Amino acid sequence: MLTLGNYLLVSGLLFTIGFAGVILRRNLIIIFMSLELMLNAANLSLVAFSRFRVDAAGLPNYNAQVFVFFIITVAAAEVAVGLAIIVALYRVRRTTHVEDINTLKF
Amino acid sequence: MQSILFWIFSLAMLGFGAAVVINRSPIASALSLVVSFLGLAALFMMLDAYFIGVIQVLVYAGAVMVLFLFIIMLLDLRAEERRKINVVAVIGGVLVALALFFQIYCVVHKLRAAEQPFPRLPISKIDDVRNVGLLLFDQYNLPFQIIGILVLVATIGVIVLSKRELR
Numbered sequence: 361m362l363t364l365g366n367y368l369l370v371s372g373l374l375f376t377i378g379f380a381g382v383i384l385r386r387n388l389i390i391i392f393m394s395l396e397l398m399l400n401a402a403n404l405s406l407v408a409f410s411r412f413r414v415d416a417a418g419l420p421n422y423n424a425q426v427f428v429f430f431i432i433t434v435a436a437a438e439v440a441v442g443l444a445i446i447v448a449l450y451r452v453r454r455t456t457h458v459e460d461i462n463t464l465k466f
Numbered sequence: 467m468q469s470i471l472f473w474i475f476s477l478a479m480l481g482f483g484a485a486v487v488i489n490r491s492p493i494a495s496a497l498s499l500v501v502s503f504l505g506l507a508a509l510f511m512m513l514d515a516y517f518i519g520v521i522q523v524l525v526y527a528g529a530v531m532v533l534f535l536f537i538i539m540l541l542d543l544r545a546e547e548r549r550k551i552n553v554v555a556v557i558g559g560v561l562v563a564l565a566l567f568f569q570i571y572c573v574v575h576k577l578r579a580a581e582q583p584f585p586r587l588p589i590s591k592i593d594d595v596r597n598v599g600l601l602l603f604d605q606y607n608l609p610f611q612i613i614g615i616l617v618l619v620a621t622i623g624v625i626v627l628s629k630r631e632l633r
Contacts, residue, residue, distance in 0.1 A: 362469050365580030367513070370476045372570035374483055374506075380563035381487035384556060389538065393486050393499050396530070400506055403518075411513040411584055418588035420514060422597050426606050428518050429598065432525055433613050437620035439530050443537045444627040450541050 367408035375401035388446050388456040399435050403428045472512060479505030492543045496534045503527045514587065517595045
């Protein structure tokens with residue numbers, strides 16, 4: 361029988377994978393993909409909580425699903441702006457490697 | 467039956483999610499990300515959130531991934547050449563990530579609700595598109611309009627950023 365804890369642990373593992381990607385990788389685009397993984401892990405736990413709280417009418421709690429809808433919208437806008445910034449950076453510096461971008465490094 | 471499907475889809479999602487981080491070639495990473503998102507959409511549908519599952523496939527596996535692949539093509543990124551890997555940094559990063567997961571595990575372990583199975587839905591067919599839509603246009607009408615402005619601002623911002631000369 362599946363419990364809420366199963367879904368929360370899978371979501372936590374996905375978040376950890378995304379977090380490890382942000383820390384370990386040095387390519388800006390891969391870092392961006394790992395960020396998406398972390399956002400999706402949060403979505404998974406929200407939907408699990410939504411299904412867990414069944415109200416008196418026998419329906420899941422849809423507030424969480426509306427929240428997930430907003431998160432997906434913001435994530436899509438964020439991807440568009442972030443990739444545009446990466447392209448603008450690539451035009452100037454010819455690299456997407458974070459170790460080559462060290463102008464601010466003291 | 468349901469728990470077998472759950473483990474299959476979560477293993478696919480986590481495995482391909484790990485492949486995103488491990489792969490050296492950005493295109494392989496992007497394609498692994500698609501499979502990971504599809505597994506996640508299947509998990510959403512197992513939780514009776516069909517609308518969110520469909521949105522996940524359309525927005526992430528469709529639009530966002532096309533954007534990623536397009537940018538990878540535009541920048542002409544190849545598999546990165548082997549740079550000297552900083553072993554201390556890698557070990558430190560893995561340790562920090564493991565510590566984070568350990569913390570999440572402890573919190574979930576302590577949560578009493580986490581051991582309960584999901585309550586059964588009395589109605590077999592739920593029209594969740596209707597319910598989400600009613601909530602979205604009624605109770606959350608103002609946030610919905612604000613998010614419309616946000617998308618508009620993002621569109622304009624992308625156009626400004628992509629113009630030839632940046633001052």
